[in-house]
Amino acid sequence: MSNNIPAELKYTKDHEWTKIDNDTAIIGITDFAQSALGDIVFVELPEVGKVLNSHQAFGVVESIKSVSDLYSPISGTVIEVNSGLQDTPELCNVEPYGSAWMIKVKLSNTQEINSLLSASDYQNFLSSL
């Protein structure tokens, strides 16, 4: 199974990654997640302006066989959505950390960053599965 874990990102046990830049965060699913799901054929994302709590479902990713909720790693307001994934959901399988980013969020509580997993924490978590 494919399992690339970039060191500069933060992670959750729900297999989302977060890239923190001051008070904004970019969010997507990990390489492990896309590989476990298989061919991703549909992504449903929230509207800009949606207010999210951490661990709240913000969208859905579907493979041919399965439907999986996406959970926000942190609290904040959605300020940008990767609407291109509507037409090219397969990017999630190809560039989960790049062109297949999902939402950009303005953080409402930067303290929450401390509760996210580091790359090595996430690697250890995957090894324990």
Next chain:
Amino acid sequence: MTILKTSLHEEHVSLKAKMAPFAGFDMPLQYTSVKEEVHAVRAGAGVFDVSHMGEFLVEGPDAVKFVDYIITNDFSGAENLKAVYSPLCRENGTVIDDLIAYKLGEARVLICVNASNIKKDWDWISSKISSFDCTIKNQSDDYSLLAIQGPESYNILNKLGILSSVEFPYYSILETTFENEKLIIARTGYTGEDGFEIFSSHIFAKSLWSKLIALDVKPCGLAARDVLRLEVCYPLYGHELNDEITPLDAGLSWTVKLTKDSFIGKATLVDYKPTYQLVKLSLDRGIPREGYNVLDAENNIIGTVTSGTMSVVSGKGIAMALILKSKNPKDKKYFINIRNNNYEATFHTKAFITGGHK
């Protein structure tokens, strides 16, 4: 309950298939990518291990008469070495299973049933046999079953020397000996494409599997099989068919031959007015899934999606749904509820794609 393994389990694991429990067996869900596996079967050839399925052998002078009596489709009228698809019904017309009966001879019939229903079918069928001059054996553990499916299937089996160039039409059977192994080969399948299902010993299946993989025949899992059968709208027991409905509720009137002399369920089915109808719906956006509600233009829930997926061929969400029967279904509007939003669906009178089988 211990999980069962087919004779090819090691092969699946060594190919790094994603495995999942299905009907009590640890089965391959997918090997590389469901999309690639579906494309391989539509354009070339794929091989499926379907050894989990059940096989019953009926033998004796009344074998054909008995099978004709327990199934709703016509079996007595079928020619020798032909396969017949049929529901298996109770007296009240409800569906116990759907199956394929293979007429190996006037006194010998092989019945292939769904893995999840082997015990239920065995208990039912064996309880009906006493007044017939024939016996039934459960050979489900004796056979491995490989399905080679796709337009290149014939050429591949021909190259391996298993099939010669003899005329062998769709839904017919060949009993043959190859490398001292007795094989039953049926030109049947569950993908809508041309293809063959080969009943053999476990040892032979392992060697055939390796030969097919060496010829670049793509190993395909249950996930691809489900997409393939749904694109051509073949019903699957437990989804479009179940213990509560009759074949006439599920669009299978062509398999219920009410003109036959007598068969189990006839007395009920002859006067039966279906409650449901099976419809084919697609969405331009979104993927219908089993259990989602189907609504009419007035927002009334009129039924449920029984199977849904993303079509690999069209890239659209496709579904079969059981809805309350009404007149002129193609003139109505349908909506599928996905996560509290209603999406208008397109009604299809024909299968989403036409398979290439001859």
